[in-house]
Structure formats: C-alpha cells, structure tokens
Amino acid sequence: MDASEPKIGPSLVLLGVLLIALIGINAFFVFEYPKTSVARFDQDDESTTYDTRAAYILPLSEPSYIPMLDTAVEQPIIEAKSIAIFDIRSERYLFDRDIRARLPVASLTKIMSAVVVMENFDLKDVVVVGESSIKVDGQKQTLYAGESMSVENLLKMMLIESSNDAAYALAEYGRSRAIDFVAEMNRKSLALGMNNTKFLDPAGLNDEAYSTAEDLVRITEYSLKYDLMWKILGEKNVIVRSTDEKIEHITTTTNMLLGALPNILGGKTGYTDTALGCLVLVVSVPDRDDNIISVVLGSKDRFGETEKLVNWIKKAYRWN
Numbered sequence: 001m002d003a004s005e006p007k008i009g010p011s012l013v014l015l016g017v018l019l020i021a022l023i024g025i026n027a028f029f030v031f032e033y034p035k036t037s038v039a040r041f042d043q044d045d046e047s048t049t050y051d052t053r054a055a056y057i058l059p060l061s062e063p064s065y066i067p068m069l070d071t072a073v074e075q076p077i078i079e080a081k082s083i084a085i086f087d088i089r090s091e092r093y094l095f096d097r098d099i100r101a102r103l104p105v106a107s108l109t110k111i112m113s114a115v116v117v118m119e120n121f122d123l124k125d126v127v128v129v130g131e132s133s134i135k136v137d138g139q140k141q142t143l144y145a146g147e148s149m150s151v152e153n154l155l156k157m158m159l160i161e162s163s164n165d166a167a168y169a170l171a172e173y174g175r176s177r178a179i180d181f182v183a184e185m186n187r188k189s190l191a192l193g194m195n196n197t198k199f200l201d202p203a204g205l206n207d208e209a210y211s212t213a214e215d216l217v218r219i220t221e222y223s224l225k226y227d228l229m230w231k232i233l234g235e236k237n238v239i240v241r242s243t244d245e246k247i248e249h250i251t252t253t254t255n256m257l258l259g260a261l262p263n264i265l266g267g268k269t270g271y272t273d274t275a276l277g278c279l280v281l282v283v284s285v286p287d288r289d290d291n292i293i294s295v296v297l298g299s300k301d302r303f304g305e306t307e308k309l310v311n312w313i314k315k316a317y318r319w320n
Helices: 010-036 106-120 151-160 164-176 181-191 213-223 227-232 302-316
Strands: 039-041 048-050 082-087 092-097 126-128 148-150 237-241 248-252 264-272 276-284 291-299
Touching: 082 213, 082 302, 092 302, 106 151, 106 164, 106 181, 106 213, 106 227, 106 264, 106 276, 126 151, 126 164, 148 151, 151 164, 151 227, 151 237, 151 248, 164 181, 213 276, 213 291, 227 264, 276 302, 291 302
Parallel strands: none
Antiparallel strands: 039 048, 082 092, 082 291, 126 148, 237 248, 264 276, 276 291
C-alpha cells in the first residue's frame, strides 16, 4: 500500500455498516408492509380479496337465518328419556335433553337398514324369502316363505309397517351377495360419526344394541338425500305384491301422526318393552327451505309428546 493513500478508520467502517442496516430496514417496510393492508388479486378468482388478519377478530355480520326463541312461550312437560329437536338449515338444536344417552332404539334401527339397502342393492332385484326371515320376532308374520319380492317392495314393508320379516329378508339377501348387512350398518355409522351407536340386527329386535338421539339426528339428516326413502316414509297405506302378483300385502303406517300433524315429510316408529316408544319425525318449515328433525326415545307416549314438542317449536321460534 502506498504510504500516501489515506487510511479508513474504524469509526468510518462502523458508520458504513449502520448505514447499510438502515437502508435494509427501510426497504423491508416499503416492500413488505403494504402486503398486509392493500388489495390482493387471486389468480383463480377475479374478485378482490383483502388480508384482514390484523384488522378484524369478529365477522362483519351475523348470519341472517337463525330461528329466534321467544322465551315467554312455556316449554312443554315431556317425560321421554331423550329428546332432540334439530333445525337442519341452521344446524342447531332447538330443544334437547340427554341427546348422548345410549339407549335401545327398537325399529328406528331400520332407518340405517334402509340406507344400507339404498347404497348397496338394486331396488329392482328380486328376493326369494327364506324360512329364516319368517316371523322373526316370534309374534307377527308379514311375509311367506318362498314368495318373491322386489327389494323396493321389501323396503316399503320395512319402513311403512315396520315389518321385521322384511328387514331380515333384505339382510339375508345381502348375505347371498357377500354383504354382511349388520357389519355394513355399523361401518356406515362410524363413517357418519355416530360414535355412540351399535347395531346388532337389521330390525332393532335386540335391545342390547343402542344409539343416541344425537346419532339418530345424524343418520336421519344423511338419509334425506334419498328422496324415495322419505317418500315411502310419508305414505300411510300402500299395496305391495309379490313378483308373480299372486300374493298381495296391504301395508299401513305405524306412524299415527301422519295426516294428524301438518307439514310432516315422514317418520319412523319403534317400540319394545325395554326401549319403550321411540319416534323420528321430519317436519318441514312452511315457506322456508328447511326441515326439523324430531327424535324422541324412551317415551310412554311417543306420539303425544312429539306432537307437543313440534307445536311448541312452531310457537316458540320464528324463522326470520
């Protein structure tokens, strides 16, 4: 180095480093900070979106559709063990009691049985009724050994008059096609998040099986995707015939509220001495694209108590 060349002192070096650091910090705020406050355009969506992470904690507005409760309307006295009244559109319970209590649900089991049929069988298939599907409850016979019946007609008998024979005939047909019917019912339950449900037979005769009002709301809401199923559940009387039309079955609903309570889409009944009266009902909300699911378990007056609950909901809630 030439001795005449000026030397750079340590103080000047430190000053230069500080200057560079200040320039870097300034550049960061210039180029980065606006990203959290100005409009951003999504390439997949031409609409303008904003990053509001630092601006808002609560939503800008509340949902416009919430059934509003009038607390001045006195609640009905209901003695059922478990109750669930669920509004589908708002995904909200309007009335509930012990909805996670595990209880036998008798023939409400057939709602799941019907879903398994809808998802695994061809409704036009023909089933030959076997001896093992006759008088399965030891009391009432609704089918004849050897008669041929379409899957759809067996479905109608199972849902409308709650035929236990029809439920077992469908399960037996499943086994002939390598489908473990009850296992499929339980697999579907888990898939739907029905974690407090266990089925042991296709008809609900075994009271060691159980479900909850909450889980029955789940399967009922899911099953509404099958229009035919709920069209059947809304029928009061249907005549079904064997495929050769030699045997005629007059099926009459077990749901006493059909035709007695307005706006019913459909429903399913259940009863055993242990489960007591059980009832699932789907009721439409007039002038609204909405349905209410009512579940009553362990009742000594399933129809009367369900009617009280539905009428109370109509008085106590408004949908605007």
